[in-house]
Amino acid sequence: MAADPKMKFLVVDDFSTMRRIVRNLLKELGFTNVDEAEDGAIALQKLQGGGFEFVVTDWNMPNMDGLTLLQTIRATPNLKHLPVLMITAEAKKENIIAAAQAGASGYIVKPFTAGTLSEKLNKIFEKMGQA
């Protein structure tokens, strides 16, 4: 993996358990620079603060959901380059299509495995390397 282990991640999920699991999995993969946000609105605030290089977000959250967060990121000049990986229980085809059209970098359905997360991250890093 060519990705920088110091890369700063933002994990967005309204359940602390899921945030902890994603954080632990990222740690296993060598990424220890991880911050958390419990909904899209807080995430956006933190992102505006700068320094983040990767966003992992849930879909269904209070205040601001993951799709709106993704759309807002893509519409904000200083954030739109950020890779956004969605990890969500939403499994309708129209959800996946909507996320892809909004510019999601990857889509993982819950429940998921450590292997899936690693695979999707690598795929995104590959694309980032090409760009």
Add this chain to the structure above:
Amino acid sequence: MTASNDSNDLEALFDSIAADFQPTPAITPSAPVAASSDGDSDDLQALFDSVSADSFAKANPEVVPASPMVESGETWPRQEAVFNRIGHMARLLHDTLGQLGYDKLIEKTVSALPDAKDRLAYVANLTEQAACRVLNATDIACPLVDDIDRGAHDLGERWDRVFANQLTGPEFKQLAIETRGFLKDQLPEKTKATHAQLTEIMMAQDFQDLTGQVIKKIVALAQDLESGLMNVLLEVLPDTRRTEEVTNLMNGPVVNAEGRTDVVVNQEQVDDLLDSLGF
């Protein structure tokens, strides 16, 4: 304010009643006037009684020739009609619900829902606690296993040097002492501590028994409610509305994907779908 025809009609009706309203002391003793004064439940009861009495009187005009309706008949014809209609509707609704057993259903629902709410909160609570216990245990166990891994790796490399004749006598002696210490003290201590955390993870699953029981009860309640409410819906809902699907993008996990073509069931299908769309 009055967008629909219904509200227009109601407003017209209200206006006509308001226009007719000319309080005269002579009329006050009659039942309808008493009912139209400040409404608390006694007044409502009085209204209901008077309306029932009126409808009874109408149905049997010969029995009560000197009813209040006749007394106030000239001043109150419209109000009479309105009160009558409302009274009849209330009675009809009440009777229908009773006949269909919905009054019992509603009563049961009202008492069962707070209980179900508490039970679900209990489930959420227990599962969250369990998740925390497991995550805490792995947080403790992972460094222990990492230590063992590192220690074994380090000693292994030094033993490789022994076999390659790269170690001096004192170094070899030191390695032997450290290896003994690792095998006799560090390893048993750390495996024991890891084992304790594995036991903790196992014990954290005890919520399954408790939540399983609670959830079964709520499933039974939901089934009762569903069948009851379904009957009500089937009676009141026009055919065209019955097939309308609820569509939105926040549905949560797919609980039962059988027979559905609008959902994916695993990551492979997500990837295939995205590939097919060129993402």
